[in-house]
Amino acid sequence: MSEPRPPAAEPTPHVVVPAGTTAGAAIRDAGLPGKGPDAVGVVRDVDGRLRDLAWTPAADAQVEPVAANSDDGRAVIRHSAAHVLAQAVQQQFPEAKLGIGPPVRDGFYYDFDVARPFTPEDLAALEKRMKQIVKSSQRFSRRVLDSVDAARTELKDEPFKLELVDLKSDVDTDEVMEVGGGELTVYDNLDPRSGEQVWGDLCRGPHVPTTKHIPAFKLMRVAAAYWRGSEQNPQLQRIYGTAWESQEAQDAYLERLAEAERRDHRKLGAELDLFSFPEELGSGLPVFHPKGGIVRREMEKYSRQRHEESGYEFVNTPHISKAGLFHTSGHLPYYAETMFPPLSFEGEDYYLKAMNCPMHHLIFRSRGRSYRELPLRLFEFGAVYRYEKSGVVHGLTRARGFTMDDSHIYCTPEQTPAELRSLLRFVLDLLADYGLSDFYLELSTRGDGDKFIGSDEEWAEATETLRQAALDSGLELVPDPGGAAYYGPKISVQAKDAIGRSWQMSTIQVDFNHPKRFELAYTAADGSRKQPVVLHRALFGSIERFFGVLTEHYAGAFPAWLAPVQVVGIPIADEHADHLQQVAKALRARGIRVEVDTSDDRMQKKIRNHTTQKVPFLLLAGGKDVEAGAVSFRFRDGTQVNGVPVDRAVDVVADWVERRENASPTAESVRVDA
CATH class of the missing domain: 3.10.290 (Structural Genomics Hypothetical 15.5 Kd Protein In mrcA-pckA Intergenic Region; Chain A)
Known part of the structure; x- marks a missing residue:
């Protein structure tokens, strides 16, 4: 994301x-x-x-x-803000030693070696000091050092900078290039009146002319970080900040962060009683509560229906396998670091499966196949387990145990281009049915190194086939060099949510290598044995991840067809409850999930409670409604429609759900007149 x-x-x-x-x-x-x-x-x-x-x-x-409000302009502002932060830290904590301080997406950070971790009070004091530095309009001035020895002399009190200088004298690395490019340079912060150096840092730049060209910044948080990313090195304190070309741009960014926090699926999962992550189970292993189970069931139910309509055949495979299967597929050793350690018994090593494809290949290979059976589309809601590092695990969107909606399509080479176009259309249409409609595509291709298997010719053919299918979709295509799986290139469908964030959703991969490794074959029309092409496809990525994305996309207010409770009846007084129980019975007969709140709470509190729980339809009933055989609608946005005949109310709710409307119902959008 x-x-x-x-x-x-x-x-x-x-x-x-x-x-x-x-x-x-x-x-x-x-x-x-x-x-x-x-x-x-x-x-x-x-x-x-x-x-x-x-x-x-x-x-x-x-x-x-280069304008300040361009990507490069913002990066320079942020890099300059990182220098101001480092100056403030060394003024506030003179013993602090400097690491590195690059711009990053939407902000910057700087690493420091200090005697104790920074506190929230420290951040507030540092931000205040940074504002004083910015206001003083210090000038950024580039200075070239004469030699490596000169750099060592100047930086004798900065051990981490000295290490970078020593690296530069031995070999070019990305880290060193960050601090000098083709030469060693220092950026001095100069007093605007005297021109004297106030502070300086080894850096290749560039920077804004003066500190006053940093219009808006804010320190965000502190984290621990190992020097140069290695646990063998000292642990430093990393301060993250953000900086923008205007206060308005920064305010908009901070509001986006606040809105993202309000939509955090982990927070909403607890508030709406959808799922949890019991410590007793271990990190990244969620459990779904009854309400979350309903949402998940409805997601799977509709997906299953659409797959059946499109000619997929459902299969099921075990959670564990002998190690040899994953050696055949190439996942061992290419994927070993993301698989859980093996279990050893009966003289064999067994692995929890991290992917379903090897088992699907065994199903294809279980008997002879004719070209008349192709394309053969196998589909499974398959549970897999991946050893994600602790720092990577993130709620449902990056779990260690999850269920992939996994398909493997076996087709002839001639069928592949049309199958890819059809598959991509199917993926986009189904995602749109769940309310996502703003897409672009990413094409991940082979990179350098020995992690990729197969010939250059096969990779080139597979890549071009995928590229053409992507172009035929009419969507924007973004390159991702080196991002392919070890056995083949892939297209990733990137979907934007309600607040404009991009999420990687479906992936489609072309694979010439697994058919070879598993000796997959079909009988062609001329009687010869030929090798099929395998298309790997995960539509949601995983049920859990998609659940998390939809939770944040809808801010927990799921469409009525997915909502765990679709209708709650709220009687104004106890004597009106029987009327609503009859309404509920009629709704259940139409397949609607409905409850009647007969608690002792007052009506207004009941309305608040169920609105907070994001129930799409509240049906209220008082004396007049009972006499008229009617109910009053109350919606999530607070709008209301009164005096709707019961039969009509039941039809309205049932029709809305059956149409799988993704918008929240309101008094304006729901037509209660017959």
């Missing part, structure tokens, strides 16, 4: 920086803004390198202005 981005600035025309002139002077002469969200803070040269506005080329140079 990823956060949505604010719109980037419109592209600006190129500017020529005359020899001996600063880029900043050329930008000003061109009349481009120096303040505001679209202010130009850096430029990009013809080689694509970002340059400070203080950069002075030796010859005339054409540059592209």
Whole structure:
């Protein structure tokens, strides 16, 4: 999952920086803004390198202005904010040693070696000091160090920076490139009046001209982090922050975070009594409560119906297998680190299955197959277990035990292109039925290294087949180099939720390798034995993950057809309860999940309780309703429709559910007139 981005600035025309002139002077002469969200803070040269506005080329140079509200502009603001944070930390904690402080998506961080962990009070004090630094308008000034020895002398009190310098003198690494590129450079923060150095950091830059060009920032949280990401190294304190081109942009981002927190499926799961994660079971192993079980059942029920209509055949496979099966498939050793350790008994190693495909291949291979049976579409709600690291486990969206809605389609090479197009259409249509409709596709291709199996020719053919199917869909296609599974390329369907976040949903993979490893074959029309193509497809990814995504997409207010309780009857007084029990009986006859609240709570409290529980239809009844044989509708948004005849009310609810409407019913959208 990823956060949505604010719109980037419109592209600006190129500017020529005359020899001996600063880029900043050329930008000003061109009349481009120096303040505001679209202010130009850096430029990009013809080689694509970002340059400070203080950069002075030796010859005339054409540059592209980079606005603050572009992705690169924000990254530079955030990198500069990281320097301000580091300066504030070393002023507040003089003994602090510096790690690294890069910009990251939507923010920045900086790592520090300090005597004790930072507290919330420390963050507040550091943010206050940062505001003072920003207000002082210190100037960022680039300085090239003469040599590695000069760098060692200057940085003698910074052990982690010295380590980066030593690495640079031995070999180029991504980490070292972050602190110098082709040369070792320091960025000094200079006092605007005296020009004297206030603070400095080993860094390749670029930076905004002055600290005043950091319009909005906020420190967010503290976490522990190992130096250079290795547990063999010291543990540092990492401070995360965010910074933006304007206070308005930052406020919008913080509101998105707040809304995401309100929608957090873990929080809603507890509040709505849907699921939990008992400590006794272990991390990443959820249990579904009765209400969550209903939502899950309805999700699976509709998916099963659609698969049956589309010619899928249902299979079932065990949770555990001998190790040899996963050696044949290649998951051992290629996937071993994400599988639970083996269980040993009767002289054999057994593994909890992390995927269903090897067992589906055994079903295909169990007897002879004719070309007339193809494409053969096998489908399973298959439970799998993956050893996700503790820091990665996240509620239902990244669990250790989950159920994949897994399909494997066996087809001839000639059938593959059409099957892929049909499969992608089926996936998109079914996701849309659950209320997701904003999609783009990601094409994950083979990368370098020895983790990929199969010939270059097979990979090229599979990749091109997938690419063409993706293009035929008309959706945006984003490349993901190196992101393929070890046995074949894949398309991932990325879906945006109600607040614009992207979630990876369905995956479709083309596989020439497993058929070879499992010696899969079918009899062709000419009597020869041929190898099928296997298409791997997980539509939801997993039932659990999709449950979590839908919970956040709908903020727990599930569509009526998925809601665990679809209707609650609320009598105004005890004597009106029998009337609502008869209404409930009529609704149950139409398959509606309905309850009547006969508790001792007052009517208004009952309405609040069930609205908080996000029940889509509340039916109220008082004396007039009983006399008229009617009920009054109350909806989640607080709107109400009074005096609806019971028969009509039952039809309205049943029709709404049967149509699988994904919107929440309201007085405006529900037609109660016959």
